[in-house]
Amino acid sequence: MSDLSPGELVGGLIAVVAVLALVAVLVLLARQRAHLHRQDELLALSRELRHRYDALQAVTKEGVLVSSLQGRVLDLSERAAAILGVDAAASVGKPLTDLPIVLVNEQGLAMNPAAVLGHRTARAGFTVDSELVGVAAPGSAGGQVRMVQVASQLVPAGDGEQAAVLTTLVDVTGRREVEAALSRSETQFRVAMENAPIGMALVDLDWRVVEANAAFAELLGTSVNALRGYSMEDLSTPDTRAAERLEVDRLLGGGQHRFSLEKRYQRADGHLVWVVLDTALVRSPTGEPDHFVVQVRDSTESRLQAEMLTHRAMHDPLTGLANRTLLQEVLQSVLEQPAAVDRVAVLACDLDAFKEINDRYGHAAGDELLVHVAGVLRAATARRGTVARLGGDEFVVVVQDQDGPKAVFEVAAAIHAGLAEPVRVGRRRLGVAASVGIALADSETIAGGAPTLLAAADAALYKAKGAGRGRTEIYESSMGIVSSADVHRELSQALAAGELVVHYQPIVDLADSRLVGYEALIRWEHPYRGLLLPAAFLPLVQEAGLAVQLGQFVATSVVAFVASAPDSKLWVSVNVSADQLGDGEFATTLLAEISRHRVMAGRVVVELTESSLVASGTRIRHELTQLSAAGVPILLDDFGTGVSPLSYLRDLPVAGVKLDMSFTSGIPDDPTAGKVARALGALARELAMVTIAEGIEHEEQADYLHRNGWRYGQGWLYGGAQPAPHA
Template sequence: MYQVFYCLTDQHDWGLVALGGAVCLLASAAAISLFHRARATQGSARLVWLALDAIVSGCGIWATHFIAMLAYGPGAGAAYNIPVTILSLIFAISVTFVGLSIAVSSTRTPWILLGGAIVGGGVAAMHYTGMAALEMPARIGWVSGTVTASILFGIVFGAAAIHVAALRDDLSHALSATGLLTLAIVSHHFTAMGAVELTPDPTLAISGLSIAPATLSLLTASAAAAIIAIALVAAILDRRAKGQLGRQQVVLDTALENMSQGLCMFDRDGKILLFNERYAAMLRRTDMQLSGRRLLDVLREEQARGHWQGDPDQFFAQLVADARDGRTTTTIVSRFGRSIRVVNQPMEGGGWVATFEDITEWLAAQEKISHMARHDALTNLPNRVLFHEQLEQGLRLARPGDQLAVLCLDLDHFKDINDSLGHPIGDALLKEVGRRLAACVGEKDTVARLGGDEFAVVQLGKEEEAAATALAGRLVEVISAPYQIADHQIIIGVSIGISLSPQDGSNPDELLKNADLALYRAKADGRGTYRFFETGMDARAQARRLLEMDLRAALGRNEFEVHYQPIRDVASDRVVAFEALSRWNHPQRGLISPVAFIPLAEETGLIVQLGEQVLRNACADAATWPEEIGVAVNLSPVQFKNPNLVASVTEALAASGLAAERLELEITESVLLQNSEATLAILHELRAQGVRISLDDFGTGYSSLSYLRSFPFDKIKIDRSFVSELSTREDSMAIVRAVTGLGRSLGIATTAEGVENDAQLELLRREGCTQAQGYLFSAPRPASEVVMMLAKPRLRASA
């Protein structure tokens, strides 16, 4: 060791020694940085970084050697053999490349240490080959022990440097590894220089292929420094780029782990390249090793656990084939009670990316939306859309000889219930009706709510018309049974129209239209019943539409006339008033009965305009009569929905000059069923003007004594149905007696309608009825005959 120390202190130029050490340190730093870059890459990129690392390391070792040799100064006449010098550079690069390749390719410590030792051996190989290139008039001898020590220094410190560098890619490990590698090169060189023994020999000549030490050292130092600097800059730039990529990787990893979807990437062989935690959790693979494994192996493991049904090999082969052929596939699988949508997207170059989305709640929401779109929200029955679809399906699946029946149902007087008791009660009633309907039909039949109080039934697979008849009769009976809803007992009826396939139609629209026509006939025949479609119904419906068109035109052409029927006082036998009755004088059809057009006018809303015309004409005519004669005008329930009703009455009185007390407005009980509070307010407003109010057709509807208590009517009119049977039915007589007695008790006048013979009149007089009207006295006559009816005594002939 003394010899080495002496050589370093007395035989070297310390300035050049420092230069050599700086070059060595710079080369070592670049070599360690390139070593980290090589470990961070794969394939051809790793090979490029290894080659660059070997070149930089070898050049750094080689340059350090010759700068240090210039510092040693072997003396005048010394030179370096060029071919051997080049060979030493080749040894430095190639041996270092072998060692770095071994260290980079393994994660096991023994192999990393071996690679580092080979790098240290490359330092020795370069040094002693470079010494062999030295030509001078002296023989070079070596101290074997010192030579051995120099080689061991290179190997030990080289192995330590590469091992530290492989532990972690951070600043502290990089600095430590750089220092150890620098120590490996420097310690080897100066120890080896201490082993040199020079023996002068003037006979030794310098060959022609040589170069002076100073020139070689400066050239090699300059070239090596440039190479090392360039490599170091490349390494720094690459590290910075890798750092930026690392930061981007962190962002991407964060995004990947915060995805609502599971994601897994596979290579062309089906090996898992990467996945996120959502994927592992969704498929319950968190306790399995996934990275680097083939999907097929994962599926086989799941099959062994009982978590995979089917053939894993076939499933995996199909996935690989789809990816190879560039096919994107989308499937919905059920795993652990959840519905998962899987999309496999092929990648360029092979492999595929699979995304997994839990769509359980989405499917449930879609199913709910689909259900709501095709079902009634109130009753949960099929709506018109679904009903139409199932009717189409029933017609399509019907076999020869099968019969399909369509029943259209409409609740009788539901609107009155809805208006009088409120929409919540009406909704509850509709739900109960829907429940009863569903309970009545067969498993293959369909019940639907088409809207409002309209329902429909499709009866399938029955061959006899009797089956539809039996079902319709059962529905009428069940729907008409009393309902108990919110402390209200409600009784309604149902009208049903029936059409049959194939005789009444072969498509849904035709069957529904014909069932509607039959339903209209059921309503016209008194409600609470059912009717089958008949061929003539379509003609009658068309006639009704034509009548509606004529009705609208008639209002504009003033084709309506007012006829008057006298009302006589029973006790004094004199006319006290006339009831105004509308008549339609059609240009082609002549006089049309009110029974034909009044219901149509009410359904279409034209009754409002017609009622205003009758009211104006009646007031104008009555103004020309004696002052003791009044006029009675009927008001339709539809007119009470017109907010201008009171104003219309006021204007008619003002325009005619008729005193308000001479006008009597007749209403039916159904008027009081609809929004009774608002109706009573209108009646009180009219009564305040002096107009008299009478209750028409008392006893035929929802007769309730509460009506008479809630509003002080001026008159009660007894319906003609009771009067016509006075002499033949005791119950009719009892009803008339009760009504007249009620009128006397309350101080309300009573008028009997439809009096046609003296016997009826005599019975009414005996029971104390106040007034009477009917054909016994006169049929309704035009206004021009009112004077004659006032002067002429009542007719004694029976109708």
Template sequence: MTESEMFRPAFDGSPIGMVVLGPDGALLDVNGAFARIVGRTVAALRTYRLRDLTHPDDIPRDEELRWQLDSGELPYFQAQTRLIHRSGDAVWTRMTVSPVTSEDGVQRYLAHVEDITEIRRAKDLLERRALYDHLTGLANRTLLLDRLEAALEARRTDAHTVACVFLDVDHFKVVNDSLGHEAGDTLLQEIARRIKGAVRPGDTVARLGGDEFVVILESIPTQEAAEAFLTVLAADIQVPFTVSGHEVVPTVSVGLALAEPEISAESLLRNADTAMYAAKQRGRARVEVFTTELRSHALNKLSIEAELRTAIREGELVVHYQPIVRLDTAEVVAYEALVRWNHPNRGLLLPDEFIEICEEANLVVPLGAFVITEACEFIAAHPEYTGRVFVNVSTRQIGSADLTRVVTAALDATGIDPSRLGLEITESGMLIATQAARSDLDGLTALGIDLIIDDFGTGYSALSSVLLNPVSGIKLAREFTLRLGDRGTGDRISTTVATLTRSLHMSGVIEGVESEAQRSIARQHGWQLGQGFLFGHARPADELDLGGPALMAGTHDGPVPSAG
């Protein structure tokens, strides 16, 4: 038996594709496994050359490797080569090619061919998950930074520059919380599609997570050119879009940063992020360009955040109490608990100076728990006061932060009647659609806690927040109080909301009353309760006159809400 005859059964029966190649790459012999890999018959394949079955992009590399094999530079070579199946699909293979000499002394090649398509697909999927956002298909942070570094490197030989654009969707949390996470995801996918459709072919679009997107504009000639592109992009994004049956007009706050000499990718991205934050601070739906002044402001913000963490830990926060009164007699019927920061160097700071940073740093949850506990301790420490205390609640405290547990713990620690405590929640907080949030609101109501809509009329779905939730009272936003007496929209809204509270058997309070004229008009419109500087600023507990009359909710038509 010749060597060929001995070799034939192993060749034909091998589960791995095997090919004998001539010096010119002709397929002299193939086995059934190889024929199945490329979807052809053994007989038909004997008329092909290997390059006829190889993906065009892989031919130059494979021929170079065979040349190195012929020259003796390599004893064999192995490469991942794409072969073309009869269907036209590319099949990934691992091909190992070795030189062999036939019985007649002619140089040939023996190739072992394994189908690794599924392995490659799994690898590509893992790589894609590592480099791309699963929701939108855009680049993720890792791939973004890689491409940004490449763009900055290419800039060294380019007269143009690189622009980094940081976009944040305005009021995305309202959509996500009120319409649900599925609606939020749909909105993000649509915005991603619109951004992708607006950029040039060579530009990179990425999603960093949440509602943040980044665009790399390579080889951009000037700042003005970048700003012109952003004008078009903003217009594309703002086209109305229907999600879950609601029409939404998306807007974005945009930060633009241009590459400086020797800047790193991380630094350029951070600069664009800083500019975006400034756009949000200055009204949203706008573009801000990064400057060194913005960097200084960002560093100051970080400093305040660090000090806030210390303030919460070291007890620098205090609670003051502002009265809620009957408009006819100015008799105090409740107090609103308002947090202050007793800063060791800057003195007493009002919430406007730190609450926003507190929200962004996710410190509002421990801060909110502190105010609730302080309010309960205030009630327990002053039995001579028989009224209620109301506390503002952030949307971040509802649901995942388990507000019901926090309130229950404060009630248990102080032993006060739950009816003595009320919580003010904004319209967006009332409309949060998650199951955890709904359970929180229902749990608070079951405890006997009254829920009050704070700043009523400033949200986009005010009546829904009343009709769909266990609401006990309404507080009219200060913006409407400022328009009292205009004999127009301001007066009509005030009268309508006062009538609404009575028809729904709720109590209502008008906030921001600062003059006797406003007090008089509010009474004419039907308001019974008010709050504002006319009746007193927020003061520490030891400065309050708690010995006078304080009416409980039952004294009025419904519970007594507070005002901010």
């Protein structure tokens, strides 16, 4: 037992309790300090997280809205506030239904903000719900609506101990507009492609059809379904595939961006069609080739028209034979081939007494006879060469054969034999013969080219005609080749010797076929070749520089004819080209002759072709004005065929027009020719001009032209050109 007194014992206990209390207080103080430190750390962490949250919201495109289950806004990011068009600070603590926003669905119907942005009782658990809504400011009915993708998620302990709703908002207005624009563009392209009048197709990099339109399928005589997956190369004819593949490879290699190629496709029925293939390469955003866009246009008709035009430019329209241009190309080509000597020969053929047949039986009978002769020459040649008509009754055959001399003589003999049988023209049987000149290709003529060999054959033809006609002569060096200089000299001599003469074709009043005048037409009475028409020598006249001299000769002859005519009312028109105008010689001669013979100026008329006026200068216009002022009427010939007839009618002293025979010949079978004739006649009458139609061959043409305002006419119906009737 302790010796401590009770007082001491109590005091010791008190001390112990005090110590224990102090320790307890110290422990409590330590715990409190630790708790406060933990709170400070949590507060700092909370601030740090808030800063990170705010920073994240500053850069993200998504807006965040936190609301209680009761629909009250607990937090709203600045991005969410901007998307909804509200103030973030003022919105916190407000019910969702009190926010100044208008939400609509994709059909434009209003939606409850609490149902869209808040908790949806029908969706239990922690599911994510997303939908597209429109956000519009209050009172902006009919205004622009912002499209927003809304996603809501139930978050546990989001509001203290209670769950909350976390809603994310993404503005997709721009994306939706881009998607709508792309969809609209795709729709427009699809509609345009499907309804395009020309063939279109999308083709992959393997050159196979991915998609095609109806026009493309129709062009190929198949269906769109059949074209899908079909190789474009297999549509082509074998001869065009290599060129097409080359162009495609150049596209893929970057050598070009597009190409256009005319080629032939084979239809499903086996027929061939000409097409123009236009192809463009479409690249991806990274620049890599993606696919081709192809357009296919049917060019069959235009191709045929082009071929027809080319054929017309190279062939005689009456007989279908080659013309002078094609003949010279063919002859030059065969002369340039190896071993042309003894393989090539030229045969020149000219009909005997053709003019008499033409004048006696008419232009139509003459044409029919020429067509028959063309057939005889084709048959005689028997595909051993090329037959050509140079004009009038002049024909040439280029013979190409292993044994040229033998072949050309056989052709000549066949021509004479073929023409021995009389030709039936209408109800008549007409006999016709021909003179033939032959030139064989040798080293000398080959060196001179096509013109030299043709001139040699022409020289032999002259000898055949001079020796009695109906004969065949072979060119010999003693004959000499007629050069251009020789022809020019021959023309000059012909003019001096009176071989050039003027014939007159009647012009009548279409109302009663009464003779009112004539057109003066130049002819060459050649001593060997017979009577030559202007087309055979007028180009040579211009080359020889004899145009002015010839014009003066015609003016003198015509005025003398008019002065001696019994009928003082008859008038005569004279054809004048630009080469005969400009220096005053023609006008001076014509007016001097009119004065000398005391003829009324109005009885001599000057005709000008539109083509001769294209390059007219002020001197030519001055000379025409001088003639018009003296009382000489000016007519515009070949009306309707030139470059700018309206400007001529306005700028030149024109008193009348002559309708070109190309329009007259089309009446009444060609409606277009009739319409043109009617329109030109109306124009001339509106300008109070004299109207003359040429080339009339039958009454139906005359009646039509008269009904449509053409006053005068000329042609084979009323008679061809003849020597002066009262000479």
